[in-house]
Amino acid sequence: MEKGALLLAGGAPGCRAALPNSRIMVHQPSGGAQGMASDIAIQAEEILQLRHRLNRLFAKHTNKDLSVIENAMDRDKFMDAEGAIAFGLIDAILARRPKELEVKVP
Template sequence: MPLGVPKVPHQHYEEEDAIWMDLYNKLYEERLLFLVKPLDDEIGNQLISMMVYLSLDDATQEQFLFIHCTGGPVIPGLAIYDTMQYIAPEVYTMVLGIAASMGSIILSGGYLGKRIAFPSATIMLHQPASTWTNGVSSRCIQNAEDLRMIRELIVEIYAERTKKEKCVIWNDLDRDHFMSAEETLEYGLVDLIIGKKRRAPSWLKKERKRGPIRRILHDEIASSGIRI
């Protein structure tokens, strides 16, 4: 029998009694966001609206975006990337599992110095693809031109975020380019590797710290032997 979305207790500082709320709503309130499935228009819209809302609610609080994504359409991915550049709060991007295709673009869009990989993460870059293959020759030519423009835009983003030459990025996109966390750090797509010692984070210990989850996470990143 499916369990559904777990509920956790939540107590507002002005209220005497705690209430039960959905786990994800609690995490969103703590500014912890998740892209943990293939990207599509609906997920893109949800992430963008949540980032904008949290930014308007408090522009001084950092946001944390956890990524485990095998990719998806280019347009929703670029929309998320642009949103992260636009909003006032600094956005941590944290890859665990895999960040492939547009997932790697979103990973790169985090605030410089706050793009994080977990030790076993895998990152993959490749060129954009089209699912449109049928039609008259003029449409095929136009489609190819559109793909070339999108590829140039993606190359420009990767080059800006990694400080690599565009010709290097262009060649790397010719095939599926898989990298480990260490290789991604060397490539310049992330800034830190967290949890190299694989110790239990403080918020999973029985006698954990008290306070906002985002602050505990922030302190854990700062004290966990991250590598720059």
């Protein structure tokens, strides 16, 4: 699971932004399981539950149908800043630093 994309999507509406050359990736959670078959089954069930929970969160924060999110998360999905706006992860592309954050260099 791409934690950065979830944090970005969950930001305050209207304040979620990326830089023009940003690349954002979303995908389903992954993990490695080892041990006895019963332990592997437990870990697999946990990952499936995590995937469903994360998909619901992305659907909530992007205003997309759950089926759209599930399809997008099936494999790695890379987006540029424009794609992230279309997907609902961000609201704006920052072309330059806001004046109040500019650093004055002598």
